[in-house]
Amino acid sequence: xxxxxxxxxxxxxxxxxxxxxxxxxxxxxxxxxxxxxxxxxxxxxxxxxxxxxxxxxxxxxxxxxxxxxxxxxxxxxxxxxxxxxxxxxxxxxxxxxxxxxxxxxxxxxxxxxxxxxxxxxxxxxxxxxxxxxxxxxxxxxxxxxxxxxxxxxxxxxxxxxxxxxxxxxxxxxxxxxxxxxxxxxxxxxxxxxxxxxxxxxxxxxxxxxxxxxxxxxxxxxxxxxxxxxxxxxxxxxxxxxxxxxxxxxxxxxxxxxxxxxxxxxxxxxxxxxxxxxxxxxxxxxxxxxxxxxxxxxxxxxxxxxxxxxxxxxxxxxxxxxxxxxxxxxxxxxxxxxxxxxxxxxxxxxxxxxxxxxxxxxxxxxxxxxxxxxxxxxxxxxxxxxxxxxxxxxxxxxxxxxxxxxxxxxxxxxxxxxxxxxxxxxxxxxxxxxxxxxxxxxxxxxxxxxxxxxxxxxxxxxxxxxxxxxxxxxxxxxxxxxxxxxxxxxxxxxxxxxxxxxxxxxxxxxxxxxxxxxxxxxxxxxxxxxxxxxxxxxxxxxxxxxxxxxxxxxxxxxxxxxxxxxxxxxxxxxxxxxxxxxxxxxxxxxxxxxxxxxxxxxxxxxxxxxxxxxxxxxxxx
Amino acid sequence: xxxxxxxxxxxxxxxxxxxxxxxxxxxxxxxxxxxxxxxxxxxxxxxxxxxxxxxxxxxxxxxxxxxxxxxxxxxxxxxxxxxxxxxxxxxxxxxxxxxxxxxxxxxxxxxxxxxxxxxxxxxxxxxxxxxxxxxxxxxxxxxxxxxxxxxxxxxxxxxxxxxxxxxxxxxxxxxxxxxxxxxxxxxxxxxxxxxxxxxxxxxxxxxxxxxxxxxxxxxxxxxxxxxxxxxxxxxxxxxxxxxxxxxxxxxxxxxxxxxxxxxxxxxxxxxxxxxxxxxxxxxxxxxxxxxxxxxxxxxxxxxxxxxxxxxxxxxxxxxxxxxxxxxxx
Numbered sequence: 001x002x003x004x005x006x007x008x009x010x011x012x013x014x015x016x017x018x019x020x021x022x023x024x025x026x027x028x029x030x031x032x033x034x035x036x037x038x039x040x041x042x043x044x045x046x047x048x049x050x051x052x053x054x055x056x057x058x059x060x061x062x063x064x065x066x067x068x069x070x071x072x073x074x075x076x077x078x079x080x081x082x083x084x085x086x087x088x089x090x091x092x093x094x095x096x097x098x099x100x101x102x103x104x105x106x107x108x109x110x111x112x113x114x115x116x117x118x119x120x121x122x123x124x125x126x127x128x129x130x131x132x133x134x135x136x137x138x139x140x141x142x143x144x145x146x147x148x149x150x151x152x153x154x155x156x157x158x159x160x161x162x163x164x165x166x167x168x169x170x171x172x173x174x175x176x177x178x179x180x181x182x183x184x185x186x187x188x189x190x191x192x193x194x195x196x197x198x199x200x201x202x203x204x205x206x207x208x209x210x211x212x213x214x215x216x217x218x219x220x221x222x223x224x225x226x227x228x229x230x231x232x233x234x235x236x237x238x239x240x241x242x243x244x245x246x247x248x249x250x251x252x253x254x255x256x257x258x259x260x261x262x263x264x265x266x267x268x269x270x271x272x273x274x275x276x277x278x279x280x281x282x283x284x285x286x287x288x289x290x291x292x293x294x295x296x297x298x299x300x301x302x303x304x305x306x307x308x309x310x311x312x313x314x315x316x317x318x319x320x321x322x323x324x325x326x327x328x329x330x331x332x333x334x335x336x337x338x339x340x341x342x343x344x345x346x347x348x349x350x351x352x353x354x355x356x357x358x359x360x361x362x363x364x365x366x367x368x369x370x371x372x373x374x375x376x377x378x379x380x381x382x383x384x385x386x387x388x389x390x391x392x393x394x395x396x397x398x399x400x401x402x403x404x405x406x407x408x409x410x411x412x413x414x415x416x417x418x419x420x421x422x423x424x425x426x427x428x429x430x431x432x433x434x435x436x437x438x439x440x441x442x443x444x445x446x447x448x449x450x451x452x453x454x455x456x457x458x459x460x461x462x463x464x465x466x467x468x469x470x471x472x473x474x475x476x477x478x479x480x481x482x483x484x485x486x487x488x489x490x491x492x493x494x495x496x497x498x499x500x501x502x503x504x505x506x507x508x509x510x511x512x513x514x515x516x517x518x519x520x521x522x523x524x525x526x527x528x529x530x531x532x533x534x535x536x537x538x539x540x541x542x543x544x545x546x547x548x549x550x551x552x553x554x555x556x557x558x559x560x561x562x563x564x565x566x567x568x569x570x571x572x573x574x575x576x577x578x579x580x581x582x583x584x585x586x587x588x589x590x591x592x593x594x595x596x597x598x599x600x601x602x603x604x605x606x607x608x609x610x611x612x613x614x615x616x617x618x619x620x
Numbered sequence: 621x622x623x624x625x626x627x628x629x630x631x632x633x634x635x636x637x638x639x640x641x642x643x644x645x646x647x648x649x650x651x652x653x654x655x656x657x658x659x660x661x662x663x664x665x666x667x668x669x670x671x672x673x674x675x676x677x678x679x680x681x682x683x684x685x686x687x688x689x690x691x692x693x694x695x696x697x698x699x700x701x702x703x704x705x706x707x708x709x710x711x712x713x714x715x716x717x718x719x720x721x722x723x724x725x726x727x728x729x730x731x732x733x734x735x736x737x738x739x740x741x742x743x744x745x746x747x748x749x750x751x752x753x754x755x756x757x758x759x760x761x762x763x764x765x766x767x768x769x770x771x772x773x774x775x776x777x778x779x780x781x782x783x784x785x786x787x788x789x790x791x792x793x794x795x796x797x798x799x800x801x802x803x804x805x806x807x808x809x810x811x812x813x814x815x816x817x818x819x820x821x822x823x824x825x826x827x828x829x830x831x832x833x834x835x836x837x838x839x840x841x842x843x844x845x846x847x848x849x850x851x852x853x854x855x856x857x858x859x860x861x862x863x864x865x866x867x868x869x870x871x872x873x874x875x876x877x878x879x880x881x882x883x884x885x886x887x888x889x890x891x892x893x894x895x896x897x898x899x900x901x902x903x904x905x906x907x908x909x910x911x912x913x914x915x916x917x918x919x920x921x922x923x924x925x926x927x928x929x930x931x932x933x934x935x936x937x938x939x940x941x942x943x944x945x946x947x948x949x
Contacts, residue, residue: 134948195947312876312907331908331947338876338907 002077003052006273007061009069010041017041018066019073024056026527030076037074054078062530070273127202128177129333132186134194135166142166143191144198149181151476155201162198179203193330248275255280255306258314281306309336320345402495413557417473418593421552424605428568428583431615438619442510449513452488452542455565455587456512457618458611460484460504463538466604468596469561469589470537478560478595487536487556490520498556499523500536509619540565544585552588560595561604564588585612627798629772629805630738631664633779634700638671641698644783645674647685648702648738652677660704661740661798682708686715686737690788693735694723698783703739706792707750720788721763734786736779741768741792742833742883743931747922753884753915755832756893758790759860765789765814766861770835772803774858777812785814794833801836815862819871823851826941827871829894830881831857834913834932838881841937850945860890868894869902876907879940883932886914909949913940 007017020038030036035047036056054076061073132142145163155161160172161181179201186198243256246263252275256263259280266283268275284306307324309317313336317324320341327344329336390396399407431454438449463470463484472479484505487498499519504512522528539556544567551564568585575582587608591601611617624632638644650660651668652675658665668675678685682703689701703709709716716737723731742753758766765787769775775793782789820835821842828838835856842852853875855867872878878898880891895910916930943949 134946310876310907311904315904332949335947337947 002057002075003054004072005037005048005050005074005076007067007069007071007073008039008046008048009271010039010046011043014041014069016066016068019061019063020045021063022056022059022074023047026056026059028056030054030056036076050076052076060530065530068269070267070269072267127182127200128179129197130161130173130175130199130201131333132192132194132196132198133164133171133173135164135171136168139166139194141191141193144186144188145170146188147181147184147199148172151181151184153181155179155181161201175201177201193328195330195332195334196328197334246275247273249277251277252280258307259284307336308334309341310338313338313341316341317344321350323349323351400494402497406495409557410554413555417555417557419555419590420593420598420601421588421590422598422601422605423550423586423588424609426585426587426609426612427573428585428612431612431618432568432583434615434619438509442513445510447510447514449509450516451544451568451585452540452565453509453512453516454612454615454618455542455563455608456486456488456501456504456516456540457507457509458608459538459540459563460486461611461618462604462607464505465607466596466600468600469591469604471560471595472558473560473592473594481537483537485535485537487539487559488516488520489539489541490523492524497523497533498536498539500531500533502531502535538562544568549586550588551586553590555590555592559592561589561591561601563608564590623802623804624772625799626769626772626775626793626801626803627661627663629776629803630779630793631658631667632805633776633783634664634667635670637698637780637783638667638674641783642674643696643698644700645676645692645697646700646702647676647678647688649678649680649682649685649704649708651675651702659702661795663798682712683715686712686720689735689737690715690720690723690733693720693733693788694731698734698736700736700738700783703737705744705746705750706739706741706754707752709737709739709754716764716788716790717761721761724787725763732786733788735788736782736791737788738779738791738793740795740798742794742796743920743927744795745924745927748919751920751927753882755792755860755882756884756888756890758792759863759890759893761861763788764861765859766792767814767859768792768832769812769858770797770801770820770832770856772801773805773810774812774818774856776805777810778814778858781811781814784811789814792832796833797836812858815859815864817855817857817859817864817867819854819867820856821852821854823853823875825850825875826852826877826879826944827868827875828852828854828879828881828937828941829857829865829868829898830854831860832883834881834883834937837932837934838937840934841941844934844938845941848942850941852941863894863897865894865897865901868898872898872902873905876905877944878906879911879913879937879944881913881932881937881940882915884915885917886912887917889914908944908947911940911944911949913937 007019010017018040020040022037024030024036030050030053032051032053033049036050037048039046039048055078056074057077058075059073060075061067061071067073132144135142143165145165147162149155149161155175155178157176157178158174161175162173164171164173180203181199182202183200184198185200186192186196192198243253243261243263246253246256247268248256248263249270253263255261255277256266256275261280261283263275266275266279267273268279270276270279308329308331309324309327310331314324316322316338317327317336322341322344324336324341326349327336327340330340331337428451432451435449435451435454442448467480468478470481470484472481483503485500485502486504487500489496489498499516501507501512501515501519507515519528519532523532536556536559538559539553539562541551541553541562542565543551544565547567547569549566549569551566553562553564555562564587566586566588568583570581571584572579573582573584574580587605589601589605591604634644634646648659651658654660654677656662656665657668678688685701685703686709689699692699703712720733720735720737723733741755743751745751755766755768758764765782765785767778767782767789769778769791775797779791782791820839823842828841830838835854838852838854842854845852853871855871857864857868868878878895880894882889882891884890886892889912891912891914895912898910899906913932913936915932918930920930921927
């Protein structure tokens with residue numbers, strides 16, 4: 001078993017520390033009690049000793065980086081141990097890919113890859129719910145006639161915020177507290193039971209997941225946790241969970257049990273690594289929302305993903321196999337009570353009958369891009385378990401961690417992000433000729449520029465002109481990323497990973513040509529460095545090497561766009577009235593319609609085409 | 621079997637026990653000679669004349685009344701110390717808490733204090749210093765037993781059991797029940813065991829856990845609620861120490877909703893203890909937070925309308941049950 005080396009907490013007020021230097025190299029033997037790493041705090045420098053004997057199998061935080069206390073910074077295991085197989089992964093990417101050193105706990109890396117800190121859970125803590133009022137003894141449900149405030153509007157206590165229509169009358173509901181309208185949960189025109197939460201007022205950040213054009217979103221969009229210390233845990237357990245021995249606060253343990261989270265996979269930020277409520281909320285922030293969104297029901301899942309139900313309702317739900325996550329709550333703040341469970345049981349809302357969390361990707365032309373940053377690559381919480389035995393004549397193979405991650409992340413993207421597609425055909429003859437010349441010139445240096453490198457460079461320059469394709473949809477805002485980091489999908493056995501090439505717009509073709517294969521090799525061999533995976537702002541997926549023409553990809557969240565790159569194929573084309581043979585390459589852009597529109601996508605691919613067809617622009 | 625009042629039931633118990641056991645004696649203020657005798661409230665008319673050498677008037681000295689009773693009990697008597705209102709026990713708490721409650725414990729059971737402290741507890745139109753409810757305080761003292769009868773049958777049965785008990789028993793009566801509550805009392809020897817709760821009404825929707833006067837108010841509330849289709853179950857604890865929660869828990873397993881109803885102050889009231897215990901022992905059976913109906917957290921006002929406003933009555937129980945059934949809590 002591998003043992004993590006954590007950033008120690010030395011002194012009451014220490015919140016973070018710097019790895020001054022590693023005293024051992026990866027692969028070197030370590031004795032118990034032997035110093036392995038030197039840590040620098042604001043006050044002092046100390047050597048941290050190994051708690052077990054073994055081999056230093058991984059360094060997750062290199063020297064010079066500053067991380068919060070209790071962050072895993074390295075790992076000691078048995079000689080030759082494969083961390084991918086055994087490590088209590090600090091991040092799913094570690095277990096998902098053979099690449100070991102994937103977790104970038106450094107705040108900088110997180111900031112680059114995570115959406116703006118819209119931390120739903122944190123905001124929800126300051127948010128007071130607006131509920132469907134009970135007006136009269138016999139009122140059981142009401143309709144939201146209209147919202148009198150927009151999300152983000154300031155609201156004063158006592159000011160009308162929403163108009164409610166009952167069978168008998170229409171009244172205006174006043175705010176019970178001052179603040180901002182943070183979220184509209186139930187859109188105008190929707191009818192819900194009394195006491196259902198219809199919106200939130202508070203002084204925090206506007207919550208993601210607002211209602212758009214009459215759609216009811218039960219919960220905020222998944223938002224990556226703003227706390228960098230919380231590395232994304234592997235959430236979907238395969239075996240029955242026993243959290244009884246875990247180091248966690250009582251409420252964290254209860255939440256974990258409710259959400260079926262394996263506490264040993266969640267990194268605690270409390271004293272001595274204790275898992276706290278905040279850690280759980282951060283861990284579920286991305287995962288649980290998608291299920292309720294896909295189900296389309298206003299469930300009792302609170303803004304932070306927690307299902308609120310009375311103890312007896314939970315007991316009854318367990319007895320009747322009712323799925324609480326999809327059960328409508330009629331109690332205060334949407335709390336599920338036993339009557340709701342009985343109704344759900346009658347309606348067949350059962351755990352075993354749970355549909356898959358989101359529609360499966362239907363675009364069959366290409367295997368799209370999947371795994372990426374540990375910060376965003378959180379498998380959706382309880383991955384629907386195969387409830388029925390496999391049909392006769394079928395061999396069933398459990399999903400690997402990587403496949404679980406791919407399944408949940410792409411289902412979530414395809415199911416929640418409105419994709420649009422634009423494609424273009426690029427005449428690559430000039431670019432191919434230039435590439436031959438460049439590679440001739442670089443021969444002595446042993447560097448080769450690939451067609452894909454040309455496309456990467458062209459993409460980076462195009463993104464510079466169209467920053468919306470370097471952005472993230474953040475609920476009621478668009479977050480533009482400053483760096484242009486391009487993800488490159490790399491196929492590997494059992495799935496694929498996305499490696500990250502940073503600041504492509506600032507690099508020459510020669511640098512790109514050297515860097516891409518180096519990163520890919522490092523990651524494949526499990527020797528990746530922080531930043532090699534995760535942190536991409538736009539992703540590319542090239543399947544041209546298989547002779548494929550059209551690659552229609554699925555967006556790799558939190559990106560707003562992805563480029564599918566096909567093979568450059570000799571094709572008869574009409575030029576100036578003549579049929580000539582040209583090497584034509586198809587490029588498909590898939591983009592998030594919430595961030596950009598088709599006209600922008602069209603200009604994006606037109607600019608790409610222009611650059612590749614006039615390739616000297618790529619070296620100027 | 622005819623109906624008798626709560627006061628008449630107390631008188632029956634006293635008369636029967638004094639006849640049965642010559643060691644039963646009584647001390648109290650104005651219980652023999654005041655007005656027509658038989659307690660200031662006329663609870664046991666004629667009894668002092670029946671037992672002139674065993675029922676005594678005392679000076680206004682509650683510490684002395686309790687102290688005499690403790691001594692007599694230690695010497696083998698079965699004394700009953702009557703305190704005119706529970707408010708006057710305050711000056712005698714050292715005797716109750718540090719002497720009556722502790723003797724058996726401190727002397728390894730070699731000394732017993734088989735005495736009864738009878739006193740009307742709760743409101744009585746007598747303002748801040750004379751209209752209080754201390755049941756939760758008594759219930760928190762290890763070493764004594766505390767009983768709070770609600771009905772004539774329990775008033776008689778619990779008093780007889782209290783007199784025969786070898787520990788000091790605080791027997792809390794209520795002015796509002798003496799002459800207003802009537803009920804059947806079993807003929808012949810009737811003993812109600814101490815530390816055993818009782819269902820006063822069976823129902824399926826909400827469990828009311830209560831005692832004393834609030835049992836009577838809850839029964840009134842049940843009739844009102846029944847018209848609205850809400851069927852409440854009433855558990856009358858009868859004894860507050862030892863506290864028997866077995867029926868309350870049994871009922872919670874059926875209704876999944878609990879309201880604790882008490883007359884005394886909500887803060888630090890026995891309802892808090894009961895709610896805490898129920899959630900410990902039946903957490904998974906609760907479908908709603910345990911609610912409390914209790915007295916307001918204020919000194920008792922003298923004005924009748926204000927006094928009424930601070931006290932819980934049947935309508936408060938009705939409102940609490942309706943809110944709970946509507947998931948409004």
